[in-house]
Amino acid sequence: MRRAFVNARLLDPASGLDQTGGLLVLGEKIADIGPHIRPDQLSPDIEWVDCHGHCLAPGLVDMRTQFREPGEEHKETIDSISRAAATGGITALVGLPNTRPVIDDVAVVEFVARRAREVKLVKVFVYGAVTRGLEGKNLTELGLLREAGALAFTDGLKAVRDAQVMRNALSYAKAFDALIIQHPEDPDLAEGGHMNEGELATRLGLAGIPAAAESILLERDRRLVALTGGRYHAAHVSSGEGLEIVRRAKSQGLRFTADTAPPYFALNELEVEDYRTFAKVSPPLRSEQDRMAVVQALKDGTIDVIASDHAPHDQESKRIPFAQAEPGIAGVETLLPLALELYHDGVLPLLDLLAKMTVAPARLLGLELGTLGIGRPADLVLFDLDRPWRLNVKGGIGKSKNAPYDGRPVQGQVRMTVVDGRIVYQAAEKPEG
Amino acid sequence: MDDILFPHQHILGIEGMGPDAITAILDLSESYVALNRQRDKKRGDLRGRTVINVFFESSTRTRTSFELAGKRLGADVINIAVEASAINKGETLLDTAMTLNAMHPDVLVVRHPFSGAVQLISEKVECAVINAGDGWHEHPTQALLDALTIRRRLGRLAGLDVAICGDVAHSRVARSNILLLHTMGAFVRVVAPPTLVPADADRLGVDVYHDMAEGLKDVDIVMMLRIQTERMRGSLIPSQREYFRYYGLDAEKLKAAKPDALIMHPGPMNRGIEIDSDVADDINRSVIPEQVEMGVAVRMACLDLLTRNVIANYGEDGTDGGDA
Numbered sequence: 001m002r003r004a005f006v007n008a009r010l011l012d013p014a015s016g017l018d019q020t021g022g023l024l025v026l027g028e029k030i031a032d033i034g035p036h037i038r039p040d041q042l043s044p045d046i047e048w049v050d051c052h053g054h055c056l057a058p059g060l061v062d063m064r065t066q067f068r069e070p071g072e073e074h075k076e077t078i079d080s081i082s083r084a085a086a087t088g089g090i091t092a093l094v095g096l097p098n099t100r101p102v103i104d105d106v107a108v109v110e111f112v113a114r115r116a117r118e119v120k121l122v123k124v125f126v127y128g129a130v131t132r133g134l135e136g137k138n139l140t141e142l143g144l145l146r147e148a149g150a151l152a153f154t155d156g157l158k159a160v161r162d163a164q165v166m167r168n169a170l171s172y173a174k175a176f177d178a179l180i181i182q183h184p185e186d187p188d189l190a191e192g193g194h195m196n197e198g199e200l201a202t203r204l205g206l207a208g209i210p211a212a213a214e215s216i217l218l219e220r221d222r223r224l225v226a227l228t229g230g231r232y233h234a235a236h237v238s239s240g241e242g243l244e245i246v247r248r249a250k251s252q253g254l255r256f257t258a259d260t261a262p263p264y265f266a267l268n269e270l271e272v273e274d275y276r277t278f279a280k281v282s283p284p285l286r287s288e289q290d291r292m293a294v295v296q297a298l299k300d301g302t303i304d305v306i307a308s309d310h311a312p313h314d315q316e317s318k319r320i321p322f323a324q325a326e327p328g329i330a331g332v333e334t335l336l337p338l339a340l341e342l343y344h345d346g347v348l349p350l351l352d353l354l355a356k357m358t359v360a361p362a363r364l365l366g367l368e369l370g371t372l373g374i375g376r377p378a379d380l381v382l383f384d385l386d387r388p389w390r391l392n393v394k395g396g397i398g399k400s401k402n403a404p405y406d407g408r409p410v411q412g413q414v415r416m417t418v419v420d421g422r423i424v425y426q427a428a429e430k431p432e433g
Numbered sequence: 434m435d436d437i438l439f440p441h442q443h444i445l446g447i448e449g450m451g452p453d454a455i456t457a458i459l460d461l462s463e464s465y466v467a468l469n470r471q472r473d474k475k476r477g478d479l480r481g482r483t484v485i486n487v488f489f490e491s492s493t494r495t496r497t498s499f500e501l502a503g504k505r506l507g508a509d510v511i512n513i514a515v516e517a518s519a520i521n522k523g524e525t526l527l528d529t530a531m532t533l534n535a536m537h538p539d540v541l542v543v544r545h546p547f548s549g550a551v552q553l554i555s556e557k558v559e560c561a562v563i564n565a566g567d568g569w570h571e572h573p574t575q576a577l578l579d580a581l582t583i584r585r586r587l588g589r590l591a592g593l594d595v596a597i598c599g600d601v602a603h604s605r606v607a608r609s610n611i612l613l614l615h616t617m618g619a620f621v622r623v624v625a626p627p628t629l630v631p632a633d634a635d636r637l638g639v640d641v642y643h644d645m646a647e648g649l650k651d652v653d654i655v656m657m658l659r660i661q662t663e664r665m666r667g668s669l670i671p672s673q674r675e676y677f678r679y680y681g682l683d684a685e686k687l688k689a690a691k692p693d694a695l696i697m698h699p700g701p702m703n704r705g706i707e708i709d710s711d712v713a714d715d716i717n718r719s720v721i722p723e724q725v726e727m728g729v730a731v732r733m734a735c736l737d738l739l740t741r742n743v744i745a746n747y748g749e750d751g752t753d754g755g756d757a
Contacts, residue, residue: 197632198632198633199632199633199636199637201631201632202608202631202632202633202634202636202637203448203608203637204548204549204570205548205549205567205568205569205570205571205605205608206548206549206568206569206570207569208632210632274552275548275549275552275553316525319525319527319553320525320526320527320553321526321545321547321548321549321550321553321568322547322548322549323547323548323549323568324547
């Protein structure tokens with residue numbers, strides 16, 4: 001297969017490239033890139049795609065999603081999330097190990113890999129559990145799981161609560177240079193809480209979770225990383241005080257990284273007014289001040305990665321009283337348009353923003369993805385940077401529609417998604433020329 | 434009473450209710466206080482109407498109060514108790530709501546252990562819904578009956594100093610009372626150990642005290658709350674003994690309040706924990722039995738007003754009330 005993408009705005013955060021030109025794909029790989037790739041220069045046997053001046057960037061690498069398969073296929077499957085991800089311009093997904101059974105055994109890693117091969121849309125990876133059964137007690141076979149394909153290790157939505165277990169995980173994982181990903185929330189302080197602690201929680205009569213639940217665990221872990229020299233990544237940091245600790249860890253030179261997700265820079269706690277369970281997430285949406293701290297941390301590089309934190313839930317998990325509702329927002333289809341708000345609002349230059357969803361997560365996880373380098377897999381997203389539209393959550397591709405964004409006006413829309421040279425998604429209507 | 438202004442389809446909370454609506458309920462309640470003291474207490478205003486009490490949390494006094502209120506107005510009243518343990522299994526809350534809705538009730542009176550659950554039900558049914566207590570959120574008829582009790586005794590609500598004492602954090606009664614008293618122009622303080630004051634309570638427009646002598650100083654009303662031991666997690670208070678020592682209302686602590694200050698309690702009381710029996714039973718100061726009496730009258734008024742709205746909405750009798 002030989003295919004060229006021409007008349008594109010080429011964006012490669014890894015090399016800093018931002019230039020009009022084309023990109024040539026031979027088989028599954030990127031064969032050439034640059035302004036010289038033009039329709040009139042191509043040999044006639046090369047099929048070409050006119051990009052109409054839209055942005056052509058590396059496909060997004062989403063480092064935090066939940067597949068729900070195996071175990072909760074009524075909420076999502078590897079097939080449905082792959083199709084939804086392709087719609088969202090995501091070409092590689094990483095799933096948390098909180099499936100049923102838990103991914104704490106080589107066999108489950110292999111099961112997911114087999115299902116991904118059958119579906120064959122986007123690239124599908126998983127994390128292994130840090131502890132068996134996500135119980136926080138005994139380490140899993142980190143080495144064997146890694147050999148089987150687990151990219152890194154995390155207990156998913158559960159924090160590794162025991163300091164000794166965390167110390168051992170960070171320390172032992174060094175033998176394989178494996179990354180430990182933490183859900184940074186003190187389980188004792190968070191227990192029974194459903195939203196950010198404060199005036200609104202008091203008014204709604206809901207138990208709150210203080211931001212200190214996050215900062216306390218991050219501070220503990222910062223010291224454990226210093227003690228062990230391990231590689232640590234804090235998922236979805238939500239508060240200004242938590243981000244201060246990430247900042248301090250980085251300035252110490254620790255191997256300490258962090259991500260956030262669109263809910264934490266696009267929304268604040270006021271979303272849960274009227275008991276809107278679609279806005280219930282873990283960690284909870286916090287104050288406007290915290291949201292602004294997240295934006296600032298994206299800007300100054302304290303936050304390395306933006307992930308979707310995709311957490312699909314069915315109606316029965318959400319159309320119930322707030323305290324009983326499951327936390328989580330479906331997010332793979334809305335990741336790019338919501339992230340682009342940061343560009344349109346002038347928070348981040350386009351290449352810096354894209355880096356946080358492409359090369360940054362890829363490097364963190366040791367994947368040779370997220371760049372337009374010659375010889376790299378042809379995983380691409382073509383998007384119209386400026387096109388205004390309204391998010392249509394109910395009309396989404398994924399199985400679950402639990403997201404509080406319906407009708408939100410956004411700017412920027414995916415036109416095409418390419419994985420290993422194959423077009424896995426193409427927007428229905430033709431982009432304007 | 435046809436000209437009463439009551440623009441609400443449901444009574445889900447005091448929040449969002451203006452002084453006019455509150456006054457309308459209290460004024461109408463007065464007439465039912467008189468009725469309830471007569472030998473013949475039955476009226477036919479709600480004949481042919483169906484009121485269903487759905488309690489997802491056990492209750493004796495509130496359920497009885499609503500049942501009496503409905504029956505005295507001539508409605509058919511059904512009680513449904515749903516075991517709290519069954520909530521997580523089988524039929525979802527919304528399925529239950531839809532099932533009840535299909536039986537064409539005129540009013541659903543709902544109590545639920547989770548905040549917001551009653552509102553959720555109200556979004557799924559066509560009839561009027563009264564919140565009889567949801568989680569830690571609101572218990573509007575309790576605040577209304579407290580206001581009626583105060584107004585009858587002291588003639589007004591505006592300008593009074595009211596101390597709400599005890600487990601404010603886990604109390605829907607406290608939230609509804611704070612909102613109502615605030616709306617009606619009273620000054621509200623909460624007095625509780627720091628662990629039983631909800632976060633940012635001062636943002637609700639109340640003054641927060643941790644000392645009974647200071648908090649009760651010169652107040653007109655001392656409103657005690659039940660210690661919700663079943664709702665506590667962690668170690669919020671070390672012992673009941675210590676709680677009574679510092680926060681239990683007794684004659685000594687009461688001295689700080691105005692000499693004729695009224696003592697209130699939503700019941701059921703934990704005697705010797707949050708309130709001393711001598712104070713609770715002081716016939717000159719304690720209005721606790723009166724609160725129960727006012728409860729029936731207030732609930733009659735709520736049922737009456739909401740069913741009028743239903744009639745107006747369906748246009749059954751040609752009146753145009755309810756859309757004001």
